[in-house]
Amino acid sequence: MATIYEVSKLAGVSLATVSRVMNNNARVSDKTKKKVLDAMQTLGYRPNAIAQSLASSRSNSIGILVSELHGPFFGQMMSGIEAALRTAGKHVIITTGHSEEDKEKDGIEFLIGRNCDAIIAHVEAVSDEYLIDINKGKVPVYLMSRHVDAIKDKCISLNDEVGGYLATKTLIDLGHRQIAYIAGPQFKADASNRLQGHKRALAEHNLSFNEDLFFIGDFKETGGMDGLRHFLDNNYQFSALVCANDEMASGAMKYAREHNIVLPEQLSIVGYDNVIFANYLYPTLTTIDNPVYEMGRMAAQLVLKQVYQQKKHDIVQVFEPTVILRDSVAHFNH
Amino acid sequence: MATIYEVSKLAGVSLATVSRVMNNNARVSDKTKKKVLDAMQTLGYRPNAIAQSLASSRSNSIGILVSELHGPFFGQMMSGIEAALRTAGKHVIITTGHSEEDKEKDGIEFLIGRNCDAIIAHVEAVSDEYLIDINKGKVPVYLMSRHVDAIKDKCISLNDEVGGYLATKTLIDLGHRQIAYIAGPQFKADASNRLQGHKRALAEHNLSFNEDLFFIGDFKETGGMDGLRHFLDNNYQFSALVCANDEMASGAMKYAREHNIVLPEQLSIVGYDNVIFANYLYPTLTTIDNPVYEMGRMAAQLVLKQVYQQKKHDIVQVFEPTVILRDSVAHFNH
DNA sequence: TTGTAGGCGTTATCAG
DNA sequence: CTGATAACGCCTACAA
Numbered sequence: 001m002a003t004i005y006e007v008s009k010l011a012g013v014s015l016a017t018v019s020r021v022m023n024n025n026a027r028v029s030d031k032t033k034k035k036v037l038d039a040m041q042t043l044g045y046r047p048n049a050i051a052q053s054l055a056s057s058r059s060n061s062i063g064i065l066v067s068e069l070h071g072p073f074f075g076q077m078m079s080g081i082e083a084a085l086r087t088a089g090k091h092v093i094i095t096t097g098h099s100e101e102d103k104e105k106d107g108i109e110f111l112i113g114r115n116c117d118a119i120i121a122h123v124e125a126v127s128d129e130y131l132i133d134i135n136k137g138k139v140p141v142y143l144m145s146r147h148v149d150a151i152k153d154k155c156i157s158l159n160d161e162v163g164g165y166l167a168t169k170t171l172i173d174l175g176h177r178q179i180a181y182i183a184g185p186q187f188k189a190d191a192s193n194r195l196q197g198h199k200r201a202l203a204e205h206n207l208s209f210n211e212d213l214f215f216i217g218d219f220k221e222t223g224g225m226d227g228l229r230h231f232l233d234n235n236y237q238f239s240a241l242v243c244a245n246d247e248m249a250s251g252a253m254k255y256a257r258e259h260n261i262v263l264p265e266q267l268s269i270v271g272y273d274n275v276i277f278a279n280y281l282y283p284t285l286t287t288i289d290n291p292v293y294e295m296g297r298m299a300a301q302l303v304l305k306q307v308y309q310q311k312k313h314d315i316v317q318v319f320e321p322t323v324i325l326r327d328s329v330a331h332f333n334h
Numbered sequence: 335m336a337t338i339y340e341v342s343k344l345a346g347v348s349l350a351t352v353s354r355v356m357n358n359n360a361r362v363s364d365k366t367k368k369k370v371l372d373a374m375q376t377l378g379y380r381p382n383a384i385a386q387s388l389a390s391s392r393s394n395s396i397g398i399l400v401s402e403l404h405g406p407f408f409g410q411m412m413s414g415i416e417a418a419l420r421t422a423g424k425h426v427i428i429t430t431g432h433s434e435e436d437k438e439k440d441g442i443e444f445l446i447g448r449n450c451d452a453i454i455a456h457v458e459a460v461s462d463e464y465l466i467d468i469n470k471g472k473v474p475v476y477l478m479s480r481h482v483d484a485i486k487d488k489c490i491s492l493n494d495e496v497g498g499y500l501a502t503k504t505l506i507d508l509g510h511r512q513i514a515y516i517a518g519p520q521f522k523a524d525a526s527n528r529l530q531g532h533k534r535a536l537a538e539h540n541l542s543f544n545e546d547l548f549f550i551g552d553f554k555e556t557g558g559m560d561g562l563r564h565f566l567d568n569n570y571q572f573s574a575l576v577c578a579n580d581e582m583a584s585g586a587m588k589y590a591r592e593h594n595i596v597l598p599e600q601l602s603i604v605g606y607d608n609v610i611f612a613n614y615l616y617p618t619l620t621t622i623d624n625p626v627y628e629m630g631r632m633a634a635q636l637v638l639k640q641v642y643q644q645k646k647h648d649i650v651q652v653f654e655p656t657v658i659l660r661d662s663v664a665h666f667n668h
Numbered sequence: 669t670t671g672t673a674g675g676c677g678t679t680a681t682c683a684g
Numbered sequence: 685c686t687g688a689t690a691a692c693g694c695c696t697a698c699a700a
Contacts, residue, residue: 001472003693014671019695026696029669049447050393051693054384054676069416069428070409078403082430091444094403094428096416110425113383138335250614257616277611280584282591337677348687353679363685385677388692 002043011039022047053115061091062303063111065121067099072275073292074122077144080296081120088304090117101125112139118303120144140307142299153306156299156317160190163288163321164197167242167270170286170323172205175332176240176268180213182227182252184244191219194244194272212236217248224251232259239268239332246271246278246287253281253328268329283327290321336377345373356381387449395425396637397445399455401433406609407626408456411478414630415454422638424451435459446473452637454478474641476633487640490633490651494524497622497655498531501576501604504620504657506539509666510574510602514547516561516586518578525553528578528606546570551582558585566593573602573666580605580612583619587662602663617661624655 008018013032020026021036028036039045053059062085066074082092093114097104104123111119122144123131132150135141142154171179181198184191199209215230217223224243228251231238243249249271253263261267263283271278274289301313342352347366354360355370362370373379387393396419400408416426427448431438438457445453456478457465466484469475476488505513515532518525533543549564551557558577562585565572577583583605587597595601597617605612608623635647 001693005693015694016671016673016696017669020670023695027669032670046443046447048388048449048693049444050384050388050449051676052695054382054388054678055693055695057676057695059384068409069412070406072404075402075404075409082403086430091429095425096420109380110383113380115382115384275610277614280611280615282616335677339677349678350680350687350689351685354686357679361685366686382677385692386679388676388694389678389680391679391692 001048002045003048004045007036007039007043007045010043011035057115058117059115060089061093061114061116062300063108063114063116063119063121064092064094065097065104065107065111065119065123066094067097067122067124069094069096076292077122077296080293080298081300082296084297084300084304088300088308088310090304090308097121097123097125099124105130108134108141112137118142118307120299120303122146140303142302144295144299152317154302156295156302157319158190158290158295159318159320160193161197161200163272163290164194164242164244165201166197166321166323167194167272167288168198168201169205170270170325171240171242171268171329172201172207174240174268174329177207177332178210178213178238178240179207180215180227180231180236180238180241182215182217182224182241182243182248184217184219184223184248186216188219191244198242213238217244219245220247221251221254224248224253225255226251228252228255240270240329241267242270242272244272246273246275246285249285249287249328250277250281253285264328264330268332270329274324278324279326281328286326286329287324288321289324291319295319335382336379337382338379341370341373341377341379344377345369391449392451393449394423395427395448395450396634397442397448397450397453397455398426398428399431399438399441399445399453399457400428401431401456401458403428403430407624410626411456411630414627414632415634416630418631418634418638422634422642422644424638424642431455431457431459433458439464442468442475446471452476452641454633454637456480474637476636478629478633486651488636490629490636491653492524492624492629493652493654494527495531495534497606497624498528498576498578499535500531500655500657501528501606501622502532502535503539504604504659505574505576505602505663506535506541508574508602508663511541511666512544512547512572512574513541514549514561514565514570514572514575516549516551516558516575516577516582518551518553518557518582520550525578532576547572551578553579554581555585555588558582558587559589560585562586562589574604574663575601576604576606578606580607580609580619580621583621583662584611584615587615587619598662598664602666604663608658612658613660615662620660620663621658622655623658625653629653 004018008015018036020028021033095107097107104126119141128148135151144156147155147157183195186192202209215227217227271285271287274287278285278287304310305313338352342349354362355367429441431441438460453475462482469485481489481491517529520526536543549561551561605619605621608621612619612621638644639647
């Protein structure tokens with residue numbers, strides 16, 4: 001590992017000059033610059049990022065904290081962030097929080113300890129207070145899919161209410177009037193917001209919310225099966241079903257098929273999340289897509305703008321989902 | 335940010351002593367240790383990992399280089415590595431190579447520049463020579479899903495030949511004798527190895543490889559559709575089909591359904607990779623599962639053993655896939 | 669435009 | 685068991 005010192009000796013200049021050509025900020029004559037560059041070349045010199053970071057207390061790297069390293073949500077989010085940052089010459093340091101308070105705090109402190117210039121975090125277990133507090137420190141912490149009012153300029157979030165609205169509106173526009181709804185656990189903010197959207201869509205079209213056609217599931221396949229069974233066993237009448245996520249929609253489809261209900265002719269189904277398998281179900285599932293990759297990109301641009309003073313970015317902080325129309329819905333024919 | 339210096343002043347001891355209690359290697363009297371710990375507590379002291387790393391030239395963090403941050407393969411791999419490393423108190427720094435030579439080299443050098451104690455890389459574009467060469471440096475580079483003989487003690491790989499064998503053997507065991515095969519692009523090592531396995535399974539059961547029942551696809555849905563169409567249009571006879579990955583299997587299933595072929599009664603299908611949607615297809619897809627998470631864990635254990643001298647790990651370097659039996663295959667009834 | 673020297677927060681090698 | 689003190693590799697005023 002050649003150091004800056006050896007480069008300076010070979011080039012016959014001082015340490016400072018070498019440093020200058022590396023960061024080409026201060027003016028250096030073309031001649032000496034070339035000498036230095038040549039010396040670097042022949043020595044195969046690579047700057048030591050750690051030493052740079054210690055000396056300058058900046059690192060050109062951004063910390064990312066996600067709950068898990070797998071799964072389409074985090075995958076897309078990380079990819080979006082990384083893509084935007086890489087084009088700006090910044091690097092990314094990723095670690096995990098596993099949705100546990102201790103580990104999330106650990107992760108954030110690890111990233112701070114690595115001199116990250118900023119942190120982009122998807123955290124669920126730590127309190128708002130902690131986040132507000134940590135943001136008083138030297139390194140700013142940005143939040144994904146979470147809104148904390150006191151630091152709202154550092155938040156990127158998703159409008160689940162609109163998503164829920166769209167899901168139901170799609171069915172109403174197709175002529176459906178009796179629409180069942182299988183919700184997710186209501187202590188989860190996203191599940192509850194999606195339900196609000198559903199209710200608004202009904203209300204706006206003069207349809208009343210019917211408790212008979214409402215079921216709370218577990219966000220898994222079983223939830224969808226249980227919900228549909230519940231509606232069917234009670235002989236409630238409905239021509240369409242909204243599930244608050246694709247897993248439950250898949251479960252409902254399975255149950256429908258096992259009970260010889262023809263999809264979508266006898267029952268239209270809409271899911272939520274647009275996970276990959278939604279496009280592989282039979283029939284392919286109409287669902288709500290979250291622009292997760294875009295949110296990642298935007299978080300990165302926010303950092304670029306606020307931390308590195310890049311002016312050129314237009315910032316959007318609240319993202320809206322869209323409908324992905326596939327084969328699981330049909331016009332209602334009475 | 336309190337530093338070690340302030341701690342030492344508050345505790346009334348020297349810098350060296352504070353450092354000693356942090357790394358509790360050298361013996362320190364209980365009294366002074368307590369004084370130091372108290373001082374740390376009241377100051378909210380956090381060691382600066384960068385400074386530690388610079389001084390000790392070790393970082394307790396391992397670099398990971400993946401092609402992409404999204405996708406189930408890399409997700410599972412990263413999760414496996416991280417899980418094993420975290421329990422050992424090590425951290426992980428992740429970056430990407432995007433399957434391009436320049437970026438892969440960049441990524442590795444970035445990680446070296448961050449003083450990683452080791453690197454676990456999934457690289458496809460750089461040459462064997464580069465990898466051998468870089469491994470002569472101070473930081474060892476381990477390879478995922480790649481075998482380079484000169485550094486074979488640093489390689490974790492997957493036996494695709496066995497996977498291909500199992501896929502076909504599963505069908506033979508169910509009584510099938512005429513088995514079509516849709517392969518992946520043969521310049522890819524995994525695709526070609528899977529095909530070898532298929533041929534071995536046939537040979538071992540005295541079945542000859544029939545060019546008529548062989549098609550090379552693109553590893554995407556279209557490849558599966560094109561392949562099945564080819565076989566059908568030519569009126570070739572077969573009762574089962576192996577696809578070299580799940581995407582193509584899904585395409586084939588779609589095509590079969592559109593042409594009123596009842597699955598699995600009229601045609602058994604086996605995929606490869608066990609991606610998530612395989613379990614959501616209709617019928618659910620029998621496929622070959624790669625123990626990717628386990629491979630990640632093992633890579634981490636390899637590092638723990640070779641770099642950090644932890645003795646306790648039993649190392650497996652070549653992993654074998656297994657069959658996941660689902661509803662897309664049936665006994666052959668003639 | 670270039671060089672000098674002090675410092676970034678720790679570790680590690682000496683003595684004591 | 686504890687304390688000075690020189691590294692670690694680089695940045696950055698301040699001088700020249």
